[in-house]
Amino acid sequence: MTPPTKTKVLPALAVSAAVVAATLTVPASAASAASSVRPAAPAAQSAAIPPANGHGYYNGHVTIDTSRQGKLYVMKDPNRPGLACGGPDGRPFTKSINDWGNGSAGNLETACVDVLYAAQKEWDMLRYWLGRSGINGQGTGYPARVGVTDGPPSWTGSYLAVGPKQPGRPHYGTLDMVAHEYGHAIFDTTPGGTGSGIETGGLAESAGDIFGALTEAFANNPNDPPDYTVGEELNLNGNGPLRYMYNPSLNGDPNCFSASVPRSEVHQAAGPQNHWFYLLAEGTNPGGGKPNSPVCTGPSSLTGIGIQKAGKIFMGTLLRKTSGWKYTGARAASVSAAIALYGRGTECEAVKAAWTAVNVPAGVNEPVCGIVIDPPDFSLALNPSSGNALPGQTVSSTVYTSATTGTPQTVTLTASGLPPGTTASFSPSAVTSGGQSTLVLTPTIATPAGTYTVTVTGTGNATGDPTHSATYTLTVQSLPTPTPSSR
Numbered sequence: 001m002t003p004p005t006k007t008k009v010l011p012a013l014a015v016s017a018a019v020v021a022a023t024l025t026v027p028a029s030a031a032s033a034a035s036s037v038r039p040a041a042p043a044a045q046s047a048a049i050p051p052a053n054g055h056g057y058y059n060g061h062v063t064i065d066t067s068r069q070g071k072l073y074v075m076k077d078p079n080r081p082g083l084a085c086g087g088p089d090g091r092p093f094t095k096s097i098n099d100w101g102n103g104s105a106g107n108l109e110t111a112c113v114d115v116l117y118a119a120q121k122e123w124d125m126l127r128y129w130l131g132r133s134g135i136n137g138q139g140t141g142y143p144a145r146v147g148v149t150d151g152p153p154s155w156t157g158s159y160l161a162v163g164p165k166q167p168g169r170p171h172y173g174t175l176d177m178v179a180h181e182y183g184h185a186i187f188d189t190t191p192g193g194t195g196s197g198i199e200t201g202g203l204a205e206s207a208g209d210i211f212g213a214l215t216e217a218f219a220n221n222p223n224d225p226p227d228y229t230v231g232e233e234l235n236l237n238g239n240g241p242l243r244y245m246y247n248p249s250l251n252g253d254p255n256c257f258s259a260s261v262p263r264s265e266v267h268q269a270a271g272p273q274n275h276w277f278y279l280l281a282e283g284t285n286p287g288g289g290k291p292n293s294p295v296c297t298g299p300s301s302l303t304g305i306g307i308q309k310a311g312k313i314f315m316g317t318l319l320r321k322t323s324g325w326k327y328t329g330a331r332a333a334s335v336s337a338a339i340a341l342y343g344r345g346t347e348c349e350a351v352k353a354a355w356t357a358v359n360v361p362a363g364v365n366e367p368v369c370g371i372v373i374d375p376p377d378f379s380l381a382l383n384p385s386s387g388n389a390l391p392g393q394t395v396s397s398t399v400y401t402s403a404t405t406g407t408p409q410t411v412t413l414t415a416s417g418l419p420p421g422t423t424a425s426f427s428p429s430a431v432t433s434g435g436q437s438t439l440v441l442t443p444t445i446a447t448p449a450g451t452y453t454v455t456v457t458g459t460g461n462a463t464g465d466p467t468h469s470a471t472y473t474l475t476v477q478s479l480p481t482p483t484p485s486s487r
């Protein structure tokens with residue numbers, strides 16, 4: 001039989017799937033218990049078996065992990081609990097041989113080859129690239145049903161529904177669409193949950209698109225080459241991709257954030273974050289056949305950090321998600337994630353630059369990138385710190401300064417708390433930190449006897465005008481009672 005046009009042999013993928021299968025073995029009973037799909041056959045133990053051959057409509061000849069129950073093979077993943085694929089009734093497909101699909105449009109078993117393949121690739125991408133365990137972060141995924149809905153796939157909250165219902169039509173379960181829908185499950189199972197509203201919904205749709213791009217990149221299947229478009233293999237209505245992450249405006253979606261984004265529609269509101277992810281991963285001019293990406297504000301040229309690092313930072317962003325998730329929160333969380341993962345270097349700078357480029361500005365307390373340098377500062381001391389004087393006499397003290405951090409700065413000296421009739425002078429009145437000055441206090445006859453605390457303050461001219469002060473205890477003595485003059 002002539003293979004369908006989409007079918008290609010992919011030996012490299014077969015090897016990687018086999019390696020994965022060998023390293024991901026979990027007890028069959030655990031896999032069974034975690035699945036929410038009813039077993040198709042009378043309950044029987046799943047047994048570890050070699051990966052199955054699959055013949056997908058979009059993905060060509062692939063290997064998928066299936067189970068064995070009694071004499072039958074089942075489209076239920078023995079290594080990734082919860083993943084399974086079946087028809088509208090939710091029962092995983094079963095077969096007497098472990099060879100699935102025929103590559104043709106409209107064949108439900110073929111649809112399940114593509115869907116299960118995509119789910120398994122996404123699971124492995126989450127594990128090996130992003131460090132997440134399963135779709136829900138707790139080692140569990142969710143089943144899929146094909147031929148069960150019309151229009152693009154949807155996430156129901158408990159299973160992935162893939163259409164169409166009409167027989168004979170190509171199914172909608174491409175790598176990016178399946179990964180997008182399970183991406184909703186990832187979004188739902190990170191802190192803050194699903195949320196509501198257009199802005200939050202847009203960030204959720206974007207999460208799906210980002211996981212789609214990551215999954216295509218991880219699978220690296222030549223039948224559905226990695227890209228940053230959504231649904232390009234579907235080509236619904238002959239209109240090409242549903243969304244363009246590198247330039248959302250190609251489909252009429254906003255490239256950058258504005259007040260109108262929260263009033264748009266959730267898939268449109270995904271535009272700015274999708275665009276951010278592309279700029280972060282690939283930059284403005286990645287070359288190598290990858291599309292250029294425009295910016296709305298800031299520097300016109302950005303350099304990407306690669307999709308794996310961008311994916312890790314995005315996963316870290318979702319793990320910092322809170323309820324009522326908004327674009328400003330996403331920027332702050334992604335900066336924190338980048339610093340936690342990679343420090344304050346290139347990645348931190350790239351995260352910020354990409355957000356700025358899509359018109360999501362920094363919050364007031366955004367952490368700084370780059371090497372943190374303490375601002376210039378100084379210290380100030382007086383010696384001696386006390387003295388006695390009669391009115392009309394002077395006392396002096398030396399003001400010592402020192403540069404404690406950063407470069408030296410000009411420190412201007414003032415005195416406060418002077419008793420009545422007492423003057424203070426500094427010579428010089430300003431020093432470069434590290435230098436010294438002489439303070440001269442001169443009480444006069446107008447100064448009542450007593451003990452006073454004079455405060456000497458130095459004000460620096462560095463950023464923030466740092467000030468430091470020291471005190472001098474001045475005791476003004478009483479003049480001796482005048483000797484009566486002779487008359």
Ligand SMILES: [Ca+2]
Nearest residue numbers: 224225226227
């Ligand atoms: Ca693709």
Ligand SMILES: [Ca+2]
Nearest residue numbers: 176229230231
């Ligand atoms: Ca795609």
Ligand SMILES: [Zn+2]
Nearest residue numbers: 180184205208
């Ligand atoms: Zn969606």
